[in-house]
Amino acid sequence: xxxxxxxxxxIGAGVVGAAAAFHLARAGHDVxxxxxxxxxxxxxxxxxxxxxxxxxxxxxxxxxxxxDSARFxxxxxxxxxxxxxVEAELETSVELRRSGGFTIAETPGQRAELIxxxxxxxxxxxxxxxxxxxxxREALPLLGPTVTAATWCPLDGYANxxxxxxxxxxxxxxxxxxxxxxxxxxxxxxxxxxxxxxxxRAVVEAAAVVDVAGPWLGEIAxxxxxxxxxxxVAIQMHVTVRLPETLRHLVQHIGEGLSVKQVSxxxxxxxxxxxxxxxxxxxxxxxxxxxxxxxxxxxxxxxxFVRKLxxxxxxxxxxxxxxxxxxxxxxxxxxxxxFVGGGTYAFTFAPLWGETLRCLVEGAPAPVDVHDLGPDxxxxxxxxxxxxxxEAR
Numbered sequence: 001x002x003x004x005x006x007x008x009x010x011i012g013a014g015v016v017g018a019a020a021a022f023h024l025a026r027a028g029h030d031v032x033x034x035x036x037x038x039x040x041x042x043x044x045x046x047x048x049x050x051x052x053x054x055x056x057x058x059x060x061x062x063x064x065x066x067x068d069s070a071r072f073x074x075x076x077x078x079x080x081x082x083x084x085x086v087e088a089e090l091e092t093s094v095e096l097r098r099s100g101g102f103t104i105a106e107t108p109g110q111r112a113e114l115i116x117x118x119x120x121x122x123x124x125x126x127x128x129x130x131x132x133x134x135x136x137r138e139a140l141p142l143l144g145p146t147v148t149a150a151t152w153c154p155l156d157g158y159a160n161x162x163x164x165x166x167x168x169x170x171x172x173x174x175x176x177x178x179x180x181x182x183x184x185x186x187x188x189x190x191x192x193x194x195x196x197x198x199x200x201r202a203v204v205e206a207a208a209v210v211d212v213a214g215p216w217l218g219e220i221a222x223x224x225x226x227x228x229x230x231x232x233v234a235i236q237m238h239v240t241v242r243l244p245e246t247l248r249h250l251v252q253h254i255g256e257g258l259s260v261k262q263v264s265x266x267x268x269x270x271x272x273x274x275x276x277x278x279x280x281x282x283x284x285x286x287x288x289x290x291x292x293x294x295x296x297x298x299x300x301x302x303x304x305f306v307r308k309l310x311x312x313x314x315x316x317x318x319x320x321x322x323x324x325x326x327x328x329x330x331x332x333x334x335x336x337x338x339f340v341g342g343g344t345y346a347f348t349f350a351p352l353w354g355e356t357l358r359c360l361v362e363g364a365p366a367p368v369d370v371h372d373l374g375p376d377x378x379x380x381x382x383x384x385x386x387x388x389x390x391e392a393r
């Protein structure tokens with residue numbers, strides 16, 4: 001019996017996988033998308049949906065390695081440019097809002113980080129402005145007295161993650177992509193010069209595999225005999241009751257895990273990387289009360305009006321993490337045709353990574369320099385072969 005074929009199998013129907021499928025299918029490739037569950041319902045459906053153009057936190061609670069802002073900024077600029085065309089390309093609204101954002105500091109060290117980052121932003125062509133605490137409160141009177149400095153960027157904003165992923169998948173389907181939800185991948189093996197992918201609802205042979213499985217990226221790679229130093233983590237989001245338009249801008253803390261914005265429905269969304277309890281064997285996590293209290297207390301400290309709001313809901317969501325807190329994207333050395341993409345701030349980078357993965361699959365130049373973001377830096381050494389058994393004499 002013949003096995004169905006495709007040019008590319010995309011594993012993971014989150015926002016990065018959906019964007020990759022769209023760009024590949026639009027370029028004329030025959031694409032199959034596989035997901036272990038409902039598309040966009042894991043990390044991509046639990047994210048805050050922020051567009052972090054200059055607004056990032058260098059550390060979140062429990063994060064051991066600080067994010068490399070200087071390396072991030074050219075990627076953020078390129079991602080920002082691509083978000084400008086997303087709604088036109090997808091022929092639908094994803095509630096994209098360029099509301100601008102303040103990245104804030106409270107300590108002298110954090111203030112120094114903002115000033116240093118401002119120089120890198122200028123080099124990357126990002127329009128930002130450093131404000132002292134008083135000037136920041138004049139620009140945004142909602143800020144509390146502990147804020148000592150802020151940078152303003154008009155390009156920061158957000159999109160609705162519950163709209164973005166479905167829109168990318170619908171766009172991919174218009175160009176012929178086939179999507180199989182609730183079809184976890186069970187096996188990956190070489191087949192000639194390509195790959196055979198065995199999943200719950202499909203067996204497909206393809207020249208290329210794109211592993212964009214988010215928190216399970218490493219597990220999928222392991223099915224192909226590729227051991228990557230990656231592990232999923234779980235973070236929390238908190239949403240308040242609706243209120244009249246109050247906070248028009250994204251507020252991000254430079255040195256701690258906090259982001260706050262008011263979405264179009266009127267709710268305040270508070271996140272930023274506070275950890276949930278550890279993922280269980282099914283990839284699920286429960287909310288950590290300590291993180292709820294810590295995240296809300298931090299938000300109320302820098303935005304005192306938050307103290308008056310009632311918390312409506314809290315949830316946990318998984319995301320992919322690398323040891324160096326940088327994204328991973330590229331072809332796996334020694335596994336031709338096997339590509340990976342994901343890692344930190346994946347929602348912001350999704351349009352850029354979708355285009356980049358299309359270029360990498362085609363062997364074309366990537367739209368941004370990703371030579372140092374490849375999976376080679378995450379490869380585990382191969383386990384030594386067991387010595388041959390010799391019968392005792």
